Amino acid sequence: MTDMARQLLQELMGEYQDTGKSYTDADVCKNYLVSFCPNQLFTNTKDDLGQCTLIHDDRLRTSYQQSSDRGRLGYEQAFYSWLQQLHHDLQRKVRRAHERITAEADDALANPHREEKEERAILMDERIREMLKRIEDCGMGGRVDEALNVLASMEKAKVDLAVLRERIDAGNPMFKNEKRLEVCDVCGAFLVPNDASKRLDAHIEGKQHQGYLKIQQALETYKSEGGVMRDSRAGDRYGDSRRHGARRRDNYRQSRSRSRSPYSGRRGYDRSSGYSRDYSRSRRRR
Secondary structure: OOHHHHHHHHHHHHHHOOOOOOOOOOOEOHHHHHOOOHHHOOOOOOOOOOOOOOEOOHHHHHHHHOOOOOOOOOHHHHHHHHHHHHHHHHHHHHHHHHHHHHOOOOHHHHOOOHHHHHHHHHHHHHHHHHHHHHHHHHHHHOOHHHHHHHHHHHHHHHHHHHHHHHHHHHOOHHHHHHHOOEEOOOOOOEEOOOOOHHHHHHHHOOHHHHHHHHHHHHHHHHHHOOOOOOOOOOOOOOOHHHHHHHHHHHHHHHHHHHHHHHHOOHHHHHHHOOHHHHHHHHHHHO
């Protein structure tokens, strides 16, 4: 049985069997205890966070939600800090998407081979000028038939030059089509304006849109209830902030005791550094 099938069976049968686990066990998903597991939001999408191998048990979640430990073990802080990080990553993605469709077109992208086309246009324009001078010479020399043939070639060259200049000014049509796209501010996906309602509904009901919407709503609810965000990069996920605080206090006390040691008696000072004893011996030798 695969891990995914085992986890699915466990979630389906969790309501009817006692696993004998505690919500504090290391193999229990703490995010699921708080509210939901973000790994389950984007399954089989391009934003898939991977499979969560921890236990998702409704009994344990109910037990935790009704216990006095709720909000005291650091689970909420870690959960909402991770949601905040996912939301920040999404906002960067949305900003890049907006910049992509609103920025000025790069000349190489908007009009590839522009320099080559401009050189061809210059050569064609010089050729037309030479034809015009040749027509004048034929007219001065009375070579009417030759003048008419050159005139026909010159008119065709003018048409070709006009078409080439239109291509130079037109640019890349694929880039223009891309600039007509819009960005979904909820999930960062590209949308086509005035698209069919069925496709728009499919996007709104999709896992990616619904997943980021759930994250956004969870963060808004947490903040409205007075929740304070903690930097997700600070310490480990559960309880490390308290351990770091205790360690800082111990270091501070040790530094204070060391700073007072030179004045607490000559004997103690000699043991801590040996400086005064060595210094006094060198004085006696002199």
